Amino acid sequence: MRFYQSITADITIFTIKDGQLKVLLIKRTNEPFKNKWALPGGFLYQNETPEKAALRVLKAKAGIKNVYIEQLYTFGGFGRDPRGNIITVAYFALVPREKIKISRSDKIQTPTFYSLKKLPSLAFDHGRIIKYALKRLQAKLEYTNAIYALLPEYFTFNQLQKAYEITLGTKLDKRNFRKKFLMLKLIKPTKKMLRGTRQRPAQIYQFVSRKPAELKKFF
Amino acid sequence: MRFYQSITADITIFTIKDGQLKVLLIKRTNEPFKNKWALPGGFLYQNETPEKAALRVLKAKAGIKNVYIEQLYTFGGFGRDPRGNIITVAYFALVPREKIKISRSDKIQTPTFYSLKKLPSLAFDHGRIIKYALKRLQAKLEYTNAIYALLPEYFTFNQLQKAYEITLGTKLDKRNFRKKFLMLKLIKPTKKMLRGTRQRPAQIYQFVSRKPAELKKFF
DNA sequence: CCAAAAGTGTTGACTGTACACCCATGT
């Protein structure tokens, strides 16, 4: 016996903006949940893998590719979606805010970055998905180099530390942070300094590699 | 636009048997991959969630319920399955071998536990799935109490340590292991001793709780 | 009394954490 299901791919797109961790939401223009905020996503095309669908949506809604993306969980079940038993493969993506280009054609859906602390009421079970994604993101920061995906190519140590503090929601000790992070050898100093601020210029760093990798230990 | 896909749920069922970590495989009786070994699994029924399908398969093939089960990953893509773009939600389950009851009606499929070190040639991309499941299992042992799911209700410290050694594939120091594990307060001694062996009798322990839980730290 | 696994502590190395001051610049 063989049955057929509808599958959607939904993405939680994280970025750091205005010193806060934010998620991209769009306003639904169709039923169900018309006019409610939701994660970008959509049905898989015929012969499309969930991953490809997620990348397609990412490109369409945020104008970005070559981005850190990872499968989160597959949700299924009645009650999630009034249209019936729809199965959703959820992804999360990390994007430095410079890379995001909101498409003009999507104006109607008003894609907006919401702070995780002030989320609006959400369609489907997207609140749950976002919570789950945040938990995963925080876990990932502790044993992978994923933080690179939230930072621009060149950055100061302070920006790096802030990125951790914002996503983990904790304060970190400046000296200990430096020590630990330098030991990991993930970043290297460039020849540039950040000048023009009215303080001592800051060394500018870049990641040795901008590819996902696991660490032996961290935090 | 809305399309429909076929979805399967496949399970990697782990158990410890004869001092080895083993996986339950069945011999396929139909094309494709007829007569090849494969993970138990099957298509989702209409209106069935992936999780329910996994539990159904688990019950049918290994005669067990109330078991540690966890979603692993959702695989999709051409090339995986010659029938086309079939999407598979993979699960893994941990079962103490006492609980397993292979159903007689399944004799034709000859469900068999294979050691992870001596796997036969496998159907689909099931080799990859098993590898992935093993990695996840090993990771889980380091920050959860999942080991309980591989052990019977009553066990000795030695069995516990062996369970870790077998699944992680490493030798552990007896004294350090005891110290660390007792600190976690996951197990308590019962009033029974294992007698009848020709050595000093061993204290019999049981888990305080047989529910999944995360640890602050471990291994 | 012998074989076999059960049970038990100490030490040194390392890792993580707490903590405060001087530096270089722009205004």
Place this chain on the structure above:
DNA sequence: ACATGGGTGTACAGTCAACACTTTTGG
């Protein structure tokens, strides 16, 4: 000159890893 974030080192505590002998039983 001063305000601002940039940059640096040390000491203590806690955790982890290495290591060997005595105990209790059954045969």
